Amino acid sequence: MFDNLKKHDTATKNIVNKIFFKLSKDIEGYYISIVDEHNNYIENIDHHNFNKNTQDILDIIESIETENLFSISWENNDKKVYLNEHPFLLNLLKNSKILIDDNFNKLNFIDKIYDLTLVIKNNNTELTSTLYLNNNIKNFILITENCALFDNNLVFIKDIGENFENIQDLNSTFIYEEFEKFLTITYSYFNNIIIKYNNYSVENGPLITAKPLIIIEKIDKAKSLYLKLGTFIPNFDNNFIEEYNIKNIITVNDLEQKILIHDIEFFNISKELEYLLKIIVTYQRELKLKNGYFFDETLIILEEKLAREFISKELTNLLTKYQIIGTDKFKKYNIKNVKPKLITNLSHSIDFLEGDVSIQIENEIFSIFDLLSIYKKNSYITLSDGTNALINKNYIEKLERIFRKDKTKTKISFFDLPIIQDLIDEKILIDAFPKIKEIFEGFNKISSLDLQKPDINATLRSYQEYGYKWLVFLYNNNLNGCLADDMGLGKTIQTISLLSYIYPKSKKPTLIVMPKSLIYNWENEILKFNPNLYTKIYYGITRNLDNVLDAQIILTTYGTVRNDIKFLKEIDFEMIVLDESQNIKNVNSQITKAVTLLNADHKLALSGTPVENNLGELYSLFRFLNPNMFGSAEHFNNYYLLPIQRDNDKEIIKELKQKIYPFILRRTKKEVLKELPEKIEQTLFIEMNPKQKKLYEEQRDFYYTLIKEQINTKGFTKSKFFILQALNELRQIASVPENISNNAIKSSKREVLIENIKEAVSNNHKILIFSNFIKTIENICEDLKKENIKHLSMTGSTKNRQELVDEFQNNSNIKVFVMTLKTGGVGLNLTSADTIFIFDPWWNKTAEDQAIDRSHRMGQKNTVFSYKLISKGSIEEKILQLQYEKSKLFESLISDDSNSIKTLSKDDIDFILNT
Template identity: 60%
Template sequence: MFEKLKGNIERKKTGIRVEKVYFKLSFDEKGAYLDTVDETGKILCEVESLQYDRNTREILKSIDHIRENSLFLISWDSCGDRIYLSEHPHLIELLKKSKYFVDENLENIEWSHEESNLTLKIETPEEESKKLNSFLLLKGRYKDFKFINEKTVIYNKKIYSIADIGESFISASEINSQFPKSDLENFLTVTMSYFDNIDIDFKDYTVEIGEEKKLQPQIIIEKISRDNSLYLKVGMTVSTMNYDFLSEYNINNAAIVNHMEKKIFFCDIELRNIGEAIEEVVKVLTKHQRKLKLREGYYLDGNLIIMQEKLAKEFVTKELLQMVGKYKIVGTDKLKKYRIRTVKPKLVANLQHSIDFLEGDVELEIEGEKFTIFDVLKAYKKDSYIVLSDGTNALINKKYIEKLERIFKRKDEKAKVSFFDLPLVEELIEDKLFSGEMKKSKELFMGFNSLKDYPVSVPPIKAVLREYQDYGYRWLSYLIDNKIGGCLADDMGLGKTLQAIALLSRIYETPRKPSLVAMPKSLIYNWENEIKKFNPNLNVKIYYGNNRDVNEIKESQIVLTTYGTVRNDIKTLKEMEFELVILDESQNIKNINSQTTKAVMLLNSQNRVALSGTPVENNLGELYSLFRFLNPTMFGSIDEFNSFYANPIQRDNDMEVVEELRKKIYPFILRRTKKEVLKDLPDKIEKVHFVEMNDEQKKIYDERRLFYYDLIHNQIKEHGIGKSQIFILQALNELRQLASCPEMKTEGLVSSTKREILIENIREAVDNGHKILIFTNFIRSIENICEDLDKHNIKHLYMTGATKDRQSLVEKFQNDKKCKVFVMTLKTGGVGLNLTAADTIFIYDPWWNKTAEDQAVDRSHRMGQDRTVFSYKLITKGTIEEKILKLQEEKSRLFEKLISSDSASVKSLTEKDIEYILSE
């Protein structure tokens, strides 16, 4: 045997002579491999010839080296194991230079010099099909390509480089398949877990990174056996994916498809221990087993629980219905033997219009039996189920019941529904019996879909409205014409004031009662100048200051005033009738219990409009306050709003309620971002600059953090978080000061490293011809920064809340080329200023509410800016400032889902947040 092998090897070494050697690309089940062949296609093992070029010689040497280092002895007959290019990527680089690289038909292979992308396209094969087809496409259109390795594919005799899809590339052909629509999330999850860098093309859905998801415990009713034993499985689920699937494929990143928003979210998932859920169910069973004095009531096998009949009935009637909130219950249709089944009620309503409400009879039809809606709600509240005439306990989806509670209120024996809930009612009711007036209300909502064609013309003003401003004007006009309030919530710098002036100009094309515009005092003269600029024919009066004359209101068309003036003069103002009340920077009425808000609510006007780039800054209570002004009947009392919306959303993170609230307010809030509508606006580049504390600063910061950590935890433990607010606020404020401006707490003995970093960056920016804005939260920081600017002879201005003539400072900064730096507090600089002369911005210390920072940056990044704006946020590493960044991100997601407004605030901090902030 060994002699034979020796002979083969010797024979192999002699080789053969050929004029040309070709390198043929072939494929088998293991992938792409390389053969050396002659011009007839005959496979060659050893080649001796001087006819081939240098590159060919390099390839042959590499092939010989691979074969010589094989673990197997090579014989001439077999030519050894195939050389797979995925195992030897260096060969691909050599083949790129070869003129003799050919396909299986001996035709030359070309190379593409551009990197191409792979797309997973998913489509329905035909209408109404319950299946989906998936294809992996090269460059979005080519199907029949083959993988050479994880970074290279071939199509139509041409090789393309792609982004690395991972070591599982050999299995990528399995992506081309057909699967049930119900398995879409499973398919996407597995595909994206095994392959990298593949784009997704599914209808018009977008792909985003979502927040981490926790698995929900699940109880699956398997069956009831012949002896009436109940077979029950405990599992875990996230969206449509169960625990068995996630654990089998070792999934830690899942695809969640939101068909409502047409989005695919890729979310990290926390594979919780299923044992905890099993243990909880077993604990409940053990309790009832003792109560029934059963010796052996159940059998546990992994996550399968088999209960004998007596215990099973006790568990189902006493416990299962109460577990619906925490557990996802599946298979309740199998409980018919126990006279329990899930039902889907049919809602039937006969509603008529009544001023601000719809009124009438509303019934639920369950399994052919009819109940008044209030009987169902009462019974469900008591027992969590409805008893039918045959004794069956009917289970109704808890979310469905909660939605009914939010929408339908009782008035005597009738059901009352808010006009603003009409879109939600439409979704729920199957048999709709509407009066003629009711149909008109429906048409009003439908009108929002065709505002571009709303028959109103822009009145004569000295401005040409951009396309989005024209739409905003039509939207405002539609609201006013239908006596409905709304909030224009465009980004800062998109011309909300101009759109409002266009609306006022239309109103006063004919004689009308005066309109009142309330605003922060810093905007009074800005409004006056804007009106004179765009429509000098409007009769404008300012009702503000010590010499204000109430008689001038009656002689005016437009009255400009401040929130403080409304609060002080409400007894007089509430007796007047206004054509329109506009609230500019309407976040000033965000606190429903403040005297200013209470005063504004008393103003007498059928038409109400709010202007604000940040309609919600801190919590949902501010949304309630805004709509209490705009449309007082929309949400009922504050207690009802908290019960039906604020608590489920802010406490329980209930996304169904978020979606319902979004639908309810959607027609009455119009928000456009600069990124969407100002295509010609220069870029805004935001960067975070982390700064290390010096030793002295770190020492004092850590001492105070530990002090407050112990103090606050003891306070919360003894008095609860509600009564510990004053200590929490004190701690957070002092730690922010120590992180950014330790000079405040140390009588100047400890200095912040930020000062050095900031002045270095300012000097460099000034030398390069830039103008700079600096925003901070502390007056002492302004003093420190100005002191440093003076030392370096840098001409600057500063502004705080106490500054009176702000406009003259703004004009000086805008027009004086020598004035390079403008320093101000974040809140002062966040409203009503146009500072486009600056293109470099420093946020010296972060604020809880990121929107305030965005507003400040938008003083420069707005219409009129012709340069790229650079915004730098200075963050002291290892301090509360780093934690604020994280909380800003987490607490902004909810409001983005509602109205795309970032938010975070001290008021909405939970005990978990406080633990995070004060920990190391």
């Protein structure tokens, strides 16, 4: 019955005792051949002398070669066994241990899946992209779409797709204007490539809808009009979609430092053609023409009479529905593009230029607001000679953004002056506002300002000295701004330098507002760098405003300002400083409303993340700093937020950057601290022990069923608090089941953590450990005590935080500092540590990065190693996926106080709780 399984090959077999599988390359790719120990090719081998794995490889190679004998292939005339055609061979070769290259060097498989990372860096006016394997290996070759070769090592990678042979094309140099095009092609042609560009995050962006495009190809000698239908994606070439096999559009948002991946929604081009033809037929009938037009696929040709009627009467409607290019050709029909000229008669008030503004088109004059009204109605301006004047839409929108109507006058904000120099003659601006040239040119000369060094107990680094001069320049010109240096670059000492410049000359106090965890840090920093600044704290149950008003510097919290705004708004401060100013990112919050009621001659914001999520936060920040910069929230949303976030409008992004650039000073660690050592992050996946796994699966299944029942009976909104409780319990089981099981089940993580700590301590490293649960911190401290490892711990209820920080920084005997992620995420300097453990992950990776940067900041002399501990097969692994794949969801999912869920769909629950 098994006759069909017998081998019937009667050919003489070569009996050899030792063979090798050789990896070679030709123009078609990498292939496998069989050689003996003298590098001679052999075939028809007797299999019996080899192990099962080798026999399987030989069987497969023989089978492929036999199959090739009976097939005709123009590509594979030599009948070679190519790995890109038979990638399954790699898994067998991995176990063979007898794989070699052409030079008889042994090739080893590394038992780890590597990532491909494309690192893009600014290089003066160009961008340079470099492809790395596992972040540090530059010289490698892809032999298949999921296997790479380097230094005689073979590793598996995530499948990058059929274009793998072209992967080295990504090592390239290009101008910034081609950045989005480069990224779009990269994402469309290759899979599973990680993009790294500065500190930009990579996220899913909103759906981009492709728009129909009308191309005015030509008007021929007979004045027939040639129209062609195409596809238009904003900011990309008109034929970009057709030229490349585009799957997604990638945009770069420099303001929010994000790379956004957009799906594309295409329109039905046949329906658009049908729509245009219906309109054309209507005019054809009105003109009583027999023919008048011709169409073929996407091309429409209109005879002159029909074309004139169609364009003159339909242009307004066409511009609202279609992107149109080539309108300069309409001059043959008495329709032409024009470049308007501004005519101004302006005087200046404190924050505005005001007066009369008119627009000249050809030799005709229009009031600016009459022109805007006509254009809004018709999409063109009719001149007295009957010419329909077409004005660049971007120009019109710029006028709408900049010029405001105030009764009978036209007003221009001081803050818009940098972006209208191309519209108004410079001499007119200088005459109308004498100090404008001096102020805006002064921003370019800050580094050469002749200022006495601040009277502080420290020597400023060069970039800090520039920051100090920038702050003084703003102060002396009655301007307000945001010092947005990266975490750890010394925003506090730069601010203290400014205060040392202001005092003792000023007799009014400065109010510094901050999160409560930073109160005593600020007090210590002022005492250390300039003890002559008379400082008092206004905070706590026994606070008394009358007792602190004699101080030069008053330290308080956002909560105190919110609660005491009735009294604080009556005081005239010299300056208000907001530390961690992202606390006012929500323009409608009580804290934001309270802070904007404070009165001061000068204002300063400090934040490493001035815009965390969206441009609305930028508006809220500048509403505090410079209320006249953007006007109302509606004005900002209509003219900035929506065009940028919805359409990624490059012109408006450029304009917004011009507008805010003088008033935000942003430097990153990479830019200014060239000597800062690198930060190495690793993820340690840990298997749950059987009891832990059993408990986890029971509770996961239990909650999955219960949550569905809750939603069905109570509705989704009323179930949110229960969902959050369920997720938190699963996180604790995955991390420290002792907290849920009354110590009946032990944590696998604790064992891994303590072993790593013992090794680190033995090598004289100092360690930070972050967790989200107070009980977990207690568990870890118990383990450290058992091992006689000296340590400190800190939670939200800890009062003497600065004492603990100082002790850890200065006491070489204390090796470990354990704290909650939230407590350690803001304002602490812990540079004596160079090893960090994130014991359990948080939904938002930004919070983890901030915690890590407590150590990786100015003053750090060693390479910082950060380890994230993840329980495999648990909710933690799902969190890790969400951090990268759905980070935007969870930035809105968990509110700032982490007590409530904002938005969570049923699909999201399935993703988190399903196996």
